[in-house]
Amino acid sequence: MGDYETLELILEGPVAWLIFDRAGDGNAIDARMFVELEDAWGRLEIDEDVRVIVNTGNGRSFQTGLDVRQLASNPEALRASSRQTRDFQLRMTGWHCGVTKPIIAAVNGTCAGGGLHFVADADVVIAADTASFVDPHVSVGQVSAFETIGLLKKAPMGVVARMALMGRHERVDADRARQLGIVSEVVPADRLRARAGELAATIAQQDPGTLRALKQSLWNALEVQ
Amino acid sequence: MSYEHLAVERHGPVGWLINDRPDLRNAMNSAMRDEFADAWTELNEDPAVRVIVHTGNGRDFQTGVDVTEIAGDGVGFERYRESMEDFDVHFTSWHQDVWKPVITAVNGICCGGGFHWVADADIVIAASDAQFFDPHVSVGQVVAIEAIGLMKKMPVEAVMRMAFIGKYERMGPERAYELGMISEIVDPPEQLRERAQEIGETIAKNSPAAMAATKKALWGALEAGLTDACKEGAKHLVSMWGHPDQTEGPAAFAEKRDPDWETI
Known part of the structure; x- marks a missing residue:
């Protein structure tokens, strides 16, 4: 599945890998990735061979949010992203795109700003010991709104609010993120993909219908005040 | 007082x-x-x-x-x-x-x-x-x-x-x-x-207006379910569009100087 410019998509049996692939730019979301993400999530959702999706990044960063400068040079993409933001009709994460299969985020490095969408919206999150959140x-x-709103539904608000208000002046490291339950496991960076693959294979053994029902009921619980 | x-x-x-x-x-x-x-x-x-x-x-x-x-x-x-x-x-x-x-x-x-x-x-x-x-x-x-x-x-x-x-x-x-x-x-x-x-x-180095809107979005999220909270959050997010701090922030970053934020 090599027809994306900004993403790498790999299928390994029941496990699909959706990998951010703009390593030179911190995997930031440019106009192209903005479109490709929606397409890729949709494709993985309808592919019946795919039972679990792992989301990670190539290079040193996991994901650093919207590439605002690049987006600004593409008026059409900028308008689309502005409209989607204003109406909260984003199509960047599995949750935005209505993916019903389990998603594991494997945070391989810096996760900044809009990158936090992919942590907030995943079902399971693990991280490399080199990962950081800002x-x-x-x-x-x-x-800061959607990402931190999503996080505070899932982790203690005080630390999420601190991250939002400290801005670029403070980072949460992988160990603290694990302690707070933002991630569930921290592994050496060179073990991250192997471990994510193991977890995905374990989850993929379960009945897909059961997983779908479970995912739906748990996320619905976040919709109640 | x-x-x-x-x-x-x-x-x-x-x-x-x-x-x-x-x-x-x-x-x-x-x-x-x-x-x-x-x-x-x-x-x-x-x-x-x-x-x-x-x-x-x-x-x-x-x-x-x-x-x-x-x-x-x-x-x-x-x-x-x-x-x-x-x-x-x-x-x-x-x-x-x-x-x-x-x-x-x-x-x-x-x-x-x-x-x-x-x-x-x-x-x-x-x-x-x-x-x-x-x-x-x-x-x-x-x-x-x-x-x-x-x-x-x-x-x-x-x-x-x-x-x-x-x-x-x-x-x-x-x-x-x-x-x-x-x-x-x-x-x-x-x-x-x-x-x-x-x-x-x-x-205090961060944009006061952006922080106020962020705070409203986050506290609002305690009052609502996830999707509704995001929809409300979108209003606070959009409230900053066109605000001078949105141009001042990136400009100061590019010029490696402290931003000069609007007072609220």
């Missing part, structure tokens, strides 16, 4:  | 609200309760204040309502009946719609009603000698509002345990940190204020 929005005059 | 039971100070961009009844472990009598409303509003409306730190004078942060006043004048808790029934209360930053970042810095004991300011702050740090417990049920009282606020923000079992065990067990700062109830332990305890000021000054 939300620079307010340091550049931007509001 | 001047206050009898609180101290209000300003250090650079950081406004300080300090509980000031140290001989009574900063317990809140009705006069102090009224002063809180004014003090939060004063700091919120001062454009020079970008971040607010709340702490206590003396050994302890806060120990809830002043029971000697309650027990001493025959009026008892009846004085608070109407405001509690209507939930028309004004002693925390959340009650007072403060949209500047609020840091609670817990020194010593925080118990009972003291949890109001843990639950209602954005960021909570504590000195290494801090202790948390909730004695309400041990003295025949119901704990509701403080515990409800905490449950929205941290693992629920720990809150329930404190509520039911009452005065017979205390939580130390290490456990509070593990649970995410606080985000930092300051050791030695004497450095608590210095560290709170430092965090305040760091936060």
Whole structure:
């Protein structure tokens, strides 16, 4: 499945890998990735051979959010992203795209700003010991909303609010993220993909219908105040 | 304004609200309760204040309502009946719609009603000698509002345990940190204020308007389910579009200088 420019898609039996592939730019989401993400999630959802999806990044960063400068040079993409943001009709994560299969985020390095979408919206999150989490929005005059709202539904609010208000001036490291339950496991960086693959294979042994029902009921619980 | 039971100070961009009844472990009598409303509003409306730190004078942060006043004048808790029934209360930053970042810095004991300011702050740090417990049920009282606020923000079992065990067990700062109830332990305890000021000054480097909108989005999320919270959050997010800080932020970053934010 090599027809994406900004993503790498690998199928290994029941496990699909959706890998951010703009390593030179911190895997930031440019206009192209913006479109390709929606397409890729949709494709993995309808592919009956795929039972579990692992989401990770190539290079040193996991995901660093919207590549605003690149997006600004593409008026059509900018308009689309603005519209989707305004109406909360984003199509970047599995949750946005209505994916019903289990998603494991394997955070391989820096996860910044909009990158936190993919942590908040995954079912299981593991991280390399080199991973870190930072939300620079307010340091550049931007509001932090969807990502931190999603995180605070799943982790203690005080630490999420601190991350949102400290902006680029403070990072949460992998061990603290594990302690807080933002991630469930920290492994040496060179073991991350192997471990994510093991977890995915374990989950993939379960009945897909059961997994779908389970995922739906748990995420529905977050919809109740 | 001047206050009898609180101290209000300003250090650079950081406004300080300090509980000031140290001989009574900063317990809140009705006069102090009224002063809180004014003090939060004063700091919120001062454009020079970008971040607010709340702490206590003396050994302890806060120990809830002043029971000697309650027990001493025959009026008892009846004085608070109407405001509690209507939930028309004004002693925390959340009650007072403060949209500047609020840091609670817990020194010593925080118990009972003291949890109001843990639950209602954005960021909570504590000195290494801090202790948390909730004695309400041990003295025949119901704990509701403080515990409800905490449950929205941290693992629920720990809150329930404190509520039911009452005065017979205390939580130390290490456990509070593990649970995410606080985000930092300051050791030695004497450095608590210095560290709170430092965090305040760091936060003051960020866009005040963006932080206010972020704070509204996050606190709004406690009132709604995930999708509804995101839809509400979108309104706060979009409220910054076209704001001068949105161009100033990236420009300052590119030019490697401190941003010159709009005052709110």
